[in-house]
Amino acid sequence: MIRKASLPHIFSGSRTLGYLISFAAFIAIVVVGALTAPNFLSTFNILTIIRAASITGIVACGVSFITISGNFISLSVQQTAVISSVSFALAMSHGWPLPAALLLVLVITIAVGSLQGLLVANGMNPIITTLAAGATLYGLTSVITDNKTIKTVSEAGNFIGSGALLGIPNQTTTFILIAILAFLVLTRTRIGRMVVLYGSNKAAAESAGLNIKLVTMVGFVLSTLAAGIVGVFFATQFGQASILQFESLNMDAVAAIVVGGVSLQGGEGTPLNAALGAVFIATLQNFMLLVGLPYGIRIMITGLAIALAVTYFHILNRKAGER
Amino acid sequence: MKNKSINRPLLPRIALFLLVVTIFSILNPLYRNWGSVFSVFETFAFIGLVALGLGIVMIAGELDVSVGSVAAVAGILAIQLVRYGVVVSVIIPTVVALLFGLFQGWMIGRLRMNSVVFTIGMSMALRGLAYVISGEQSAVIPFERIEVVDLIAYRLGIFSPFSIITISVAIGLGLLLRLSRSGREIYAIGGGRSEAISAGISPIRPIALAFAICAGCAGLAGALVSLKSGSASPAAHADVMLYAITGVLIADFGISGGTGTIAGLFLGVITLISLTTGLSSLQIPKDIQNFAIGSLLVLVIIIDLLSRFAGFRKLVDNARQWKKNGQRTNPAA
Numbered sequence: 001m002i003r004k005a006s007l008p009h010i011f012s013g014s015r016t017l018g019y020l021i022s023f024a025a026f027i028a029i030v031v032v033g034a035l036t037a038p039n040f041l042s043t044f045n046i047l048t049i050i051r052a053a054s055i056t057g058i059v060a061c062g063v064s065f066i067t068i069s070g071n072f073i074s075l076s077v078q079q080t081a082v083i084s085s086v087s088f089a090l091a092m093s094h095g096w097p098l099p100a101a102l103l104l105v106l107v108i109t110i111a112v113g114s115l116q117g118l119l120v121a122n123g124m125n126p127i128i129t130t131l132a133a134g135a136t137l138y139g140l141t142s143v144i145t146d147n148k149t150i151k152t153v154s155e156a157g158n159f160i161g162s163g164a165l166l167g168i169p170n171q172t173t174t175f176i177l178i179a180i181l182a183f184l185v186l187t188r189t190r191i192g193r194m195v196v197l198y199g200s201n202k203a204a205a206e207s208a209g210l211n212i213k214l215v216t217m218v219g220f221v222l223s224t225l226a227a228g229i230v231g232v233f234f235a236t237q238f239g240q241a242s243i244l245q246f247e248s249l250n251m252d253a254v255a256a257i258v259v260g261g262v263s264l265q266g267g268e269g270t271p272l273n274a275a276l277g278a279v280f281i282a283t284l285q286n287f288m289l290l291v292g293l294p295y296g297i298r299i300m301i302t303g304l305a306i307a308l309a310v311t312y313f314h315i316l317n318r319k320a321g322e323r
Numbered sequence: 324m325k326n327k328s329i330n331r332p333l334l335p336r337i338a339l340f341l342l343v344v345t346i347f348s349i350l351n352p353l354y355r356n357w358g359s360v361f362s363v364f365e366t367f368a369f370i371g372l373v374a375l376g377l378g379i380v381m382i383a384g385e386l387d388v389s390v391g392s393v394a395a396v397a398g399i400l401a402i403q404l405v406r407y408g409v410v411v412s413v414i415i416p417t418v419v420a421l422l423f424g425l426f427q428g429w430m431i432g433r434l435r436m437n438s439v440v441f442t443i444g445m446s447m448a449l450r451g452l453a454y455v456i457s458g459e460q461s462a463v464i465p466f467e468r469i470e471v472v473d474l475i476a477y478r479l480g481i482f483s484p485f486s487i488i489t490i491s492v493a494i495g496l497g498l499l500l501r502l503s504r505s506g507r508e509i510y511a512i513g514g515g516r517s518e519a520i521s522a523g524i525s526p527i528r529p530i531a532l533a534f535a536i537c538a539g540c541a542g543l544a545g546a547l548v549s550l551k552s553g554s555a556s557p558a559a560h561a562d563v564m565l566y567a568i569t570g571v572l573i574a575d576f577g578i579s580g581g582t583g584t585i586a587g588l589f590l591g592v593i594t595l596i597s598l599t600t601g602l603s604s605l606q607i608p609k610d611i612q613n614f615a616i617g618s619l620l621v622l623v624i625i626i627d628l629l630s631r632f633a634g635f636r637k638l639v640d641n642a643r644q645w646k647k648n649g650q651r652t653n654p655a656a
Contacts, residue, residue: 132620139614300451307444
């Protein structure tokens with residue numbers, strides 16, 4: 001029954017026009033970029049864009065489960081990524097074998113995610129909960145690292161962070177795989193359908209007897225797992241970890257989700273939307289960098305794009321609801 | 324709406340405040356002097372002013388993430404305008420922030436969209452604006468106007484002009500919330516939005532007003548704090564929202580809106596600042612302080628959750644009692 005359910009709302013009726021307009025905006029940036037910035041469409045630059053999008057994109061795919069299940073967003077994935085990165089680097093620098101260090105990150109992220117999920121599942125406001133969790137994790141990280149950079153260089157780690165298969169960096173491959181996997185989990189599995197149902201109609205989900213606490217927990221654990229993956233990638237790519245990295249990951253992930261058109265009311269959109277949102281923002285930022293806009297203007301335009309996107313998709317959803 | 328829920332009891336919070344002050348006074352003799360009371364009020368002047376605005380937005384059941392960026396932009400504007408006099412350099416950034424908040428609140432109220440993500444976007448945009456108008460470097464007060472710094476930080480007993488302004492704003496906003504129709508509308512729209520709208524309250528006006536007050540407070544705070552320190556950085560105040568929210572939540576504002584008073588908020592923020600001042604007086608490093616604030620916020624959330632469960636139990640008990648009474652009276656009728 002559940003497996004036969006139709007494709008998610010990405011292809012349904014009135015929202016299609018909205019996605020077409022978003023797609024047109026993306027094409028417009030690419031065309032303007034190709035005309036004004038040299039090398040914008042070179043293979044090297046396209047790979048650079050997708051690689052830049054991959055860190056945000058992986059996290060956004062995870063967080064999109066929170067959003068789609070109707071629990072809004074997380075403001076603690078950045079701090080989760082930092083503490084994962086730092087713990088991984090600390091473990092490796094103390095001579096732990098790679099699997100043990102990875103296991104440590106797995107345990108930390110699952111613990112952090114399920115704790116927040118538990119609080120939210122019991123009726124806490126997700127924004128305040130994740131804000132508090134983020135502040136605690138940040139403080140904890142600065143205590144355990146003493147605000148120092150932790151160096152870690154190893155061959156195995158080096159392959160994870162800087163290796164490439166068929167000329168495509170591992171981060172990029174992982175990003176694409178995670179986006180596809182997350183899409184399939186949401187649309188083709190029982191738990192995924194539960195997430196969508198809970199997000200689109202809480203009352204119906206509850207009366208249908210869904211385990212709503214489980215659904216909330218799944219969203220939070222998937223998002224912290226994604227943050228953990230990103231943390232390991234960063235530590236292995238640069239051979240070091242510190243509290244200063246990922247300075248805008250929370251905002252970037254939210255931006256990718258909103259710009260990709262995942263509805264903040266829940267129930268609409270897929271992780272693929274979030275992934276495409278991340279690529280969209282990376283393209284915009286790459287273009288602004290290539291034409292040499294100063295830092296202030298770049299974040300100003302990114303911020304306005306988020307505000308515009310949230311307004312635009314909100315109006316679109318309302319129209320779709322009224323029909 | 325129950326009137327009782329607005330007036331949450333002040334007593335437990337006074338007790339918490341006294342507990343914090345007593346503990347640090349015992350631990351550190353340097354803590355119990357007028358100098359540290361002055362420094363608590365100085366910190367309160369900035370964080371308290373931001374928290375006041377944020378508290379009003381939270382009473383309306385919304386959240387404004389952009390307060391830090393608003394304060395940063397206002398701070399840079401204030402330094403750049405200081406050559407036209409101190410009054411101009413305080414008033415203009417505040418009014419600009421107020422108008423921005425009015426626009427932001429109007430958008431959120433008019434479209435009934437989620438405030439958090441919209442204000443995240445605006446927060447980034449304003450942060451960018453702060454970098455643009457400052458030319459990506461710290462703005463410093465010109466040497467010939469340096470007397471402004473002394474004026475803002477001038478010490479009058481335990482107060483300074485800055486903390487007196489904050490306390491006056493607090494009293495003004497307290498009166499506005501208590502006595503005016505607009506204040507009542509903010510409580511109503513936060514307590515039960517659909518009920519308030521069906522009772523004929525505009526869904527736009529109270530929210531626009533709350534956001535305007537919030538941004539205005541953040542702008543005033545940003546302008547005054549940069550005039551006091553004589554410089555303003557475009558990257559400043561990124562974490563003020565965390566402090567302000569923690570203060571507001573210690574003040575026992577319901578997270579879902581519709582509750583909270585200015586007096587409670589005042590106590591909550593003062594308690595938080597006494598705690599951080601106490602921790603620094605024991606020379607505990609800043610990052611452990613941040614960890615402590617984060618943990619405190621988690622604690623407050625868990626207490627809020629438990630109290631909600633307790634409230635829920637009471638409700639269930641009441642319903643049972645009522646049912647029992649109903650059964651008893653039924654046969655008689």
